Amino acid sequence: MLLKILKTQLKPYGKFILLLVLLQLASIFLQLLLPALNARIIDDGIAKGDIELIWRLGGGMLLMALVQADAAIVAIYFGAKTAMGVGRDLRSRVYTTVSAFSNQQIKNFGAPTLITRGTNDVQQIQMTVLMFLNFMVMVPLMAIGGIVMAIQQDIGLSWLVWVSVPVLLILVSIMMTRLIPKFTVMQKNLDGINQVLREQLVGIRVVRAFAREAHEEERFAEANHKITDISVSIGRIFILLGPVITLILHVATAAVLYFGAFRVDAGIIEVGSLTAFLQYLLQILTAVMMGTFMMMMLPRALVSADRIGELLNAPTQVAPEAVAALATQKSSADDVAQEAQAKGLDLVCENLSFNYPGADVPVLENLTFTAPAGKTTAIIGGTGSGKTTLLDVLAGLAEPSAGSIRYGALDRAGVNPLGTELVERINVVPQKPYLFSGTIASNLRFADPDADEDRLWDVLRIAQAEEFARNRSTADPDAIEVQVTGAAGHGGGEAFAAELSAAEANQLPQVHGLESTIAQGGTDVSGGQRQRLCIARALVKRKPIYFFDDAFSALDVATEARLRAALTDELDGATVLLVAQRVASIRDADQILVLEAGKIVARGTHDELLDGSPTYREIVESQGGQEALALCETTSNDQTPEGGAQ
Ligand SMILES: Nc1ncnc2c1ncn2[C@@H]1O[C@H](COP(=O)(O)OP(=O)(O)OP(=O)(O)O)[C@@H](O)[C@H]1O
Numbered sequence: 095m096l097l098k099i100l101k102t103q104l105k106p107y108g109k110f111i112l113l114l115v116l117l118q119l120a121s122i123f124l125q126l127l128l129p130a131l132n133a134r135i136i137d138d139g140i141a142k143g144d145i146e147l148i149w150r151l152g153g154g155m156l157l158m159a160l161v162q163a164d165a166a167i168v169a170i171y172f173g174a175k176t177a178m179g180v181g182r183d184l185r186s187r188v189y190t191t192v193s194a195f196s197n198q199q200i201k202n203f204g205a206p207t208l209i210t211r212g213t214n215d216v217q218q219i220q221m222t223v224l225m226f227l228n229f230m231v232m233v234p235l236m237a238i239g240g241i242v243m244a245i246q247q248d249i250g251l252s253w254l255v256w257v258s259v260p261v262l263l264i265l266v267s268i269m270m271t272r273l274i275p276k277f278t279v280m281q282k283n284l285d286g287i288n289q290v291l292r293e294q295l296v297g298i299r300v301v302r303a304f305a306r307e308a309h310e311e312e313r314f315a316e317a318n319h320k321i322t323d324i325s326v327s328i329g330r331i332f333i334l335l336g337p338v339i340t341l342i343l344h345v346a347t348a349a350v351l352y353f354g355a356f357r358v359d360a361g362i363i364e365v366g367s368l369t370a371f372l373q374y375l376l377q378i379l380t381a382v383m384m385g386t387f388m389m390m391m392l393p394r395a396l397v398s399a400d401r402i403g404e405l406l407n408a409p410t411q412v413a414p415e416a417v418a419a420l421a422t423q424k425s426s427a428d429d430v431a432q433e434a435q436a437k438g439l440d441l442v443c444e445n446l447s448f449n450y451p452g453a454d455v456p457v458l459e460n461l462t463f464t465a466p467a468g469k470t471t472a473i474i475g476g477t478g479s480g481k482t483t484l485l486d487v488l489a490g491l492a493e494p495s496a497g498s499i500r501y502g503a504l505d506r507a508g509v510n511p512l513g514t515e516l517v518e519r520i521n522v523v524p525q526k527p528y529l530f531s532g533t534i535a536s537n538l539r540f541a542d543p544d545a546d547e548d549r550l551w552d553v554l555r556i557a558q559a560e561e562f563a564r565n566r567s568t569a570d571p572d573a574i575e576v577q578v579t580g581a582a583g584h585g586g587g588e589a590f591a592a593e594l595s596a597a598e599a600n601q602l603p604q605v606h607g608l609e610s611t612i613a614q615g616g617t618d619v620s621g622g623q624r625q626r627l628c629i630a631r632a633l634v635k636r637k638p639i640y641f642f643d644d645a646f647s648a649l650d651v652a653t654e655a656r657l658r659a660a661l662t663d664e665l666d667g668a669t670v671l672l673v674a675q676r677v678a679s680i681r682d683a684d685q686i687l688v689l690e691a692g693k694i695v696a697r698g699t700h701d702e703l704l705d706g707s708p709t710y711r712e713i714v715e716s717q718g719g720q721e722a723l724a725l726c727e728t729t730s731n732d733q734t735p736e737g738g739a740q
Pocket residue numbers: 201450453457475476477478479480481482483484525
C-alpha cells in the first residue's frame with residue numbers, strides 16, 4: 095500500500111526528485127574521492143616531502159569539500175520540499191475522501207481514527223519520504239562506492255568489510271521483524287487514547303455531574319499505560335541500536351588498525367592507504383547505519399499506509415474529487431431546477447423501509463404517506479420509534495433499504511445524496527443543534543453566504559433570537575490574538591480565547607450583535623439560544639421543504655408559541671415536517687403521523703386522533719391530558735413578547 099500511495103503522491107514532484115538525485119550523485123562522488131586524495135597527500139606528499147603536491151591536492155580537496163557540502167544542502171532542501179508537499183497533498187486527499195463518505199461510513203470508522211489517520215499517519219509517511227529522499231541514493235552508492243574504493247586501497251583487508259556489514263544487516267532484520275507488529279499496536283493505541291480523550295472532553299459535564307472523575311481517570315490511565323507500554327517496548331529495541339552500532343564501528347576501527355599495522359610493517363600497503371581504507375570502512379558502516387534508520391521508519395510507515403489506504407479505498411457514493419464540484423453545481427434538468435424554487439413541494443413516500451447496517455430489525459417499516467405543500471405534517475412517537483431516522487432518510491443523510499421518495503417531480507432514486515438537488519429543496523433543523531466557531535453572522539451565512547444583514551435580522555426575529563443577538567457582546571477576536579500572541583490580529587482570535595480569563599476578556603474592545611463571537615459547537619450560548627440560532631440559520635435561505643427535528647425542545651412554552659406563530663407566516667406555502675415530543679407543539683398541525691416501532695400506527699388531525707388512536711391518547715395522557723394542553727395554550731397566549739426566556 096505504501097508503494098501505491100507513494101507512486102501517486104510523488105508524481106507531481108518528479109522534477110524535484112530528479113534534481114535531488116543528480117545533486118546527491120555529485121555529492122557522493124566527491125565524498126568518495128576525498129579519502130583517496132588524502133591517502134595521496136600522506137603517501138606521496140608527506141612521506142616524500144613534496145610540499146607543492148600537498149598544497150595542490152589540499153586545495154583541490156578544500157574546493158571539492160565546499161562543492162560537496164553545497165550539493166548536499168540543496169539536495170536536502172529539495173527533499174524537504176518534496177516530503178512536505180507529499181504530506182500536504184496526502185492530507186487533503188484523505189480529507190476529500192472522508193468528505194465523500196456516507197454518514198454511516200463516518201460513524202463506522204469513528205471520528206478519533208479518522209483524525210489520527212489524517213494527521214499522525216500522514217505525518218509518519220511524510221517523515222519516511224523525507225528520510226528516503228535524503229538517503230535512498232546516498233546509502234547504496236556510499237556503501238557500494240565505499241567497498242570498491244576500500245578494495246582498491248587494499249584487497250587484503252576487505253574481509254573486514256564482509257564481516258562487519260552483514261553483522262549490522264542481520265541486526266537490522268531482527269529489529270524490523272520485531273518492530274512491525276509493535277507499530278500496528280502503537281497506532282491502534284493512539285486511536286484508543288484519542289477516543290477516550292475526545293469522549294471525556296465532550297462529556298465533561300456529565301462526568302462531573304455524576305462525579306465519575308475517578309472512573310474516567312482510570313479509563314484514561316489505562317489507555318495511557320497501553321500507549322506507554324508499547325512505546326517503551328519499541329524504545330527498548332531502538333535503544334539497543336546506538337550501542338550496537340558504536341560497538342561495531344569501534345571494533346572495526348580497532349581491527350583495521352591492528353591488521354593494517356602488520357601489512358604496513360610488511361610493506362604491503364602504505365600508511366596513507368591504510369588511513370583511506372579506514373575512512374572508507376567508516377563511510378560504509380555509516381551508510382549501513384543510515385540505511386538502518388531509513389528502514390526503521392519503514393515499519394511504522396507501512397502500518398500508517400495500510401490505515402490510510404483503508405480510507406482511500408473505501409467505496410464512496412461519489413468520486414472524492416467530484417464532491418466539491420457536486421456541492422456547488424445546480425440541478426441540471428431545467429424543470430427540476432425550476433421546481434426547487436417553488437414555494438412548497440409535495441413530499442411523497444411509498445413503502446419506505448430502512449435498516450441500520452448489521453441490524454436485523456428494520457427501524458422504519460413500509461411507511462406510506464404524503465406531506466403536502468403548504469401544510470404542516472407532524473410526526474410524534476415514543477423515543478426510539480424512528481422519527482429522527484425518518485427525517486435523516488428523507489433529507490438524504492441515509493439510504494432507504496426499500497421504497498420510494500419523491501420531492502415534487504424529483505425522484506430520490508436518481509439523486510446523489512452529496513449533490514445539491516436535495517440541499518436546494520430541504521432546510522433541516524437537526525435534533526442536536528450545532529454552531530461553528532465564528533460569529534453569529536458567519537453561522538447564519540453558513541446557509542447563504544450572500545445573505546444581507548436585513549435578512550439575518552429578519553430570521554433572528556422570527557426565531558425569537560433578535561433580542562439575544564442585539565444584546566450580545568464578546569471580546570474582539572483580533573484584540574484577543576494581539577493580547578495572547580503579541581502579534582497583529584488576523585481574524586483567528588477565537589482560537590486563543592480560552593487563554594484569557596473572563597476579566598481580561600472584558601477589558602478588551604468588544605464586538606456586538608451579528609459580529610459577536612460564538613465558540614466551537616456553540617458552547618458559549620445556552621441550549622435554547624443555540625436552538626434558536628440553528629432555527630434562524632435554517633430560515634436564511636428560503637426552500638420549499640423544512641424539517642424540524644424536535645427543534646423546539648429547549649424553548650419554554652411561550653417562546654415556542656411565539657416562534658410557531660412567526661414561522662406560520664414565514665413558511666406560508668412550504669412543506670413542513672415537524673418532529674416533536676410535546677403534543678402542544680404539534681396540536682395545530684394539518685396532519686399528525688403517530689409512529690410506533692418504525693410503523694405509522696395512526697394518522698389524522700389532533701381531534702381525529704384523540705377520538706381514534708389509543709396510542710395518541712396515551713401520549714396526550716402521559717403529558718398531563720387535555721387540561722395540561724389547555725393550560726399550555728392559555729400560558730402561551732398570556733405571555734407578552736418580552737416574556738420569553740433568553
Ligand atoms: N446509527 C445507528 N445505528 C444503529 N441503530 C440506530 C442508529 N441510530 C438510531 N438507531 C436505532 O434506531 C431506532 C430509532 O432511532 P431514532 O433516533 O430514529 O428514534 P427517535 O424516534 O428519533 O427517538 P428520540 O425521540 O429519542 O429522538 C432506535 O431503536 C435506535 O436505537
